[in-house]
Amino acid sequence: MMIQTVIVVAIILAATVYSVFLLARKRRAFSAKTDCGNDCGCNGAGKNLTS
Amino acid sequence: MNDTGFERHFTIALAGNPNAGKTTLFNSLTGLKQKTANYPGVTVERKTGAWTLNGNLAKLIDLPGLYSLDATSLDEQIARDVITGDRSDVEKPDAIIAVVDATNLERNLYLVTQLFEFGIPVVVALTMIDVFEKQKHEIDIEMLAALLKTPVVAVNSKTNRGIDELAEKVNEVIGTTPVVPYTLEETSENGAHGKIFARYKYISHVVQESVWHSDHEKHRLSEKIDRVLTHRFFGLVILVAILLVVFQTIFSWASLPMDLLEKGFGALGDLVRTSLPPGILADLLADGIIAGVGGVVVFLPQILLLFLFISLLEDSGYMARAAFLLDKLMSRVGLHGKAFLPLISSFACAIPGIMATRTIESRRDRFATILIAPFMSCSARLPVYTLMIATFFAGQTVLGFISLGALLMLAMYALGIAVAVIVAFILKRTVLKAPPPPFLMELPPYRLPSLRTVLLNMMTRAWLFLKRAGTVILAISIILWALMYFPRQEVSSSEFRVSSSDQLETTNKKLEPLPEAEQLKHSFAGRLGHAIEPVIEPLGFDWKIGVALIASFAAREVLVSTLSIIYNVGKDETEESETLIAAVRDAKTDDGRPVWTPLTALTLMVFFALAMQCMSTLAVVRRETNSWGWPLFMLAYMTGLAYIAALLTYQGGKAIGFQ
Numbered sequence: 001m002m003i004q005t006v007i008v009v010a011i012i013l014a015a016t017v018y019s020v021f022l023l024a025r026k027r028r029a030f031s032a033k034t035d036c037g038n039d040c041g042c043n044g045a046g047k048n049l050t051s
Numbered sequence: 052m053n054d055t056g057f058e059r060h061f062t063i064a065l066a067g068n069p070n071a072g073k074t075t076l077f078n079s080l081t082g083l084k085q086k087t088a089n090y091p092g093v094t095v096e097r098k099t100g101a102w103t104l105n106g107n108l109a110k111l112i113d114l115p116g117l118y119s120l121d122a123t124s125l126d127e128q129i130a131r132d133v134i135t136g137d138r139s140d141v142e143k144p145d146a147i148i149a150v151v152d153a154t155n156l157e158r159n160l161y162l163v164t165q166l167f168e169f170g171i172p173v174v175v176a177l178t179m180i181d182v183f184e185k186q187k188h189e190i191d192i193e194m195l196a197a198l199l200k201t202p203v204v205a206v207n208s209k210t211n212r213g214i215d216e217l218a219e220k221v222n223e224v225i226g227t228t229p230v231v232p233y234t235l236e237e238t239s240e241n242g243a244h245g246k247i248f249a250r251y252k253y254i255s256h257v258v259q260e261s262v263w264h265s266d267h268e269k270h271r272l273s274e275k276i277d278r279v280l281t282h283r284f285f286g287l288v289i290l291v292a293i294l295l296v297v298f299q300t301i302f303s304w305a306s307l308p309m310d311l312l313e314k315g316f317g318a319l320g321d322l323v324r325t326s327l328p329p330g331i332l333a334d335l336l337a338d339g340i341i342a343g344v345g346g347v348v349v350f351l352p353q354i355l356l357l358f359l360f361i362s363l364l365e366d367s368g369y370m371a372r373a374a375f376l377l378d379k380l381m382s383r384v385g386l387h388g389k390a391f392l393p394l395i396s397s398f399a400c401a402i403p404g405i406m407a408t409r410t411i412e413s414r415r416d417r418f419a420t421i422l423i424a425p426f427m428s429c430s431a432r433l434p435v436y437t438l439m440i441a442t443f444f445a446g447q448t449v450l451g452f453i454s455l456g457a458l459l460m461l462a463m464y465a466l467g468i469a470v471a472v473i474v475a476f477i478l479k480r481t482v483l484k485a486p487p488p489p490f491l492m493e494l495p496p497y498r499l500p501s502l503r504t505v506l507l508n509m510m511t512r513a514w515l516f517l518k519r520a521g522t523v524i525l526a527i528s529i530i531l532w533a534l535m536y537f538p539r540q541e542v543s544s545s546e547f548r549v550s551s552s553d554q555l556e557t558t559n560k561k562l563e564p565l566p567e568a569e570q571l572k573h574s575f576a577g578r579l580g581h582a583i584e585p586v587i588e589p590l591g592f593d594w595k596i597g598v599a600l601i602a603s604f605a606a607r608e609v610l611v612s613t614l615s616i617i618y619n620v621g622k623d624e625t626e627e628s629e630t631l632i633a634a635v636r637d638a639k640t641d642d643g644r645p646v647w648t649p650l651t652a653l654t655l656m657v658f659f660a661l662a663m664q665c666m667s668t669l670a671v672v673r674r675e676t677n678s679w680g681w682p683l684f685m686l687a688y689m690t691g692l693a694y695i696a697a698l699l700t701y702q703g704g705k706a707i708g709f710q
Contacts, residue, residue, distance in 0.1 A: 004332035011335065015529035022523065 069116030343528025
């Protein structure tokens, strides 16, 4: 029973770490330091609706 | 020869009009599998691949499709920057392959004339030559090459015609200086337009000398078909009929493989239960992982069929006609004509759709399109719609022959489009006010769908779906299972008896676990579900649906896996193993009423049709708008709208007598 619990805890931890990693990756995409999408060419001018 | 085994390294750019066949040629030359479709603008970002040509290695760049190098839109700017060597991340090309659609020679040659002016050698790859010849037209390739003063090769990526010759010609021209085969007349009289006139005058001469058009058929079959398919009334009737047939077919064809998959995952869960000793590990594997991931994977046949039909419609050229019909509607609400492609792409997934808005020059039009793209029913909504339809509306027909399920599915797609149009109308008259620029839409020729393209699209989508199930959905399923499983509660048997039978028995104080349904209620997820219950109760949802709703904000299809886990975790050992559909149908509230009714199912579908439940989409909107404000605005207004629409559906349905 103890071994089962250890395995389950390990699986849950692994899933949590992976989810945090995915979230961190998304956060980088959300980050203001990141430019617009690759090659979108807007050069960070997204906030200014000039046209 | 250097250490890579190749004599020389080159950079070659593929440039051409949208829908000229660049990506198909790129895939053929590099062996890569970039997405292709029979409508303009599929390639928005540039893609690179390796191409070996006669002992040399070339880095092949697939540029976005463009009509000119005037750099009025983002994609034209990217292409121009690559060609002029103004981008720091890519070398200036040593040669350009100008992909020219033989069926639209005049329009395609305009870009070629501009390419000549950059001083980079150009080889013309003539595509769609088979279609051109079938239309009983003739083209003198040698004459065309002589007039253009550059090599011209007829290519066919499906049959590999001309591929070797193209490599030879590219090798030959590298290092040479191209000749601009006409005189640029920019005088004070005609100003900058003089260049444009000079190019068109020259193109007209080239086409006149090298092409013979057949005039035997006054009205080509394609034009006749177009008259019907783009008719403002019959066109819409045909569009609705096609979509109904598609959805009806998806339901009927997918039912058998879905049943098999469902039984397979059920058997796998049983196998785990019988192979492992009862306990927490067996619970995690059977109720968490197999139920969670399996609950989503069973929808694979439907996803495959959906993309089979989307690919067939795209590749045959029909999708562009459908877009033409919708474009009339879009232009009336003030949306840019170029918005049609991003919106159509969003039916598969909003992310490529939002990225495809880069073809729209005006930032206001672009943002308006981004803000409505997630209303298009993406494939992640399909498992949710299907579960609800299969549970409550399966086998029912309207007028005796139209499947109610297919009709409801169509209604969800139509709801998304209708709300998108209304929102665009409001946005374009308020925060994103601007007149829509004129737009000329090109209708591609009809053609027999390529089996390779169709299979490739289906396989790509299937792989993405399974990858998501095996990574994101798996991780979320495990975490959700843990949230539904813990904390484990034990009570004295006397306490339990008080709560279950209302009789006081205080003699036996032995500790024993709560029944599974009670455990779930007291779990972390159960408490969260109960906390939000007052908010979702007016929509007819109980706390279990609330838990699934919260989880689905990570990704829409997580709703299905969450319900699958909830009904497995909350199932007592005495209950028989059942499918998710049966579990949803049989679910009861604490006072014994059914949790789900057809009206609840419809309400949930309406909520899902309109709510913003995709973190990846929000991330892309953040990136594309370079602002936090727009994704937050999108999340707030879409979810608010979804709540109101669901509330109206449920309360309105109840008011007129539905359960």
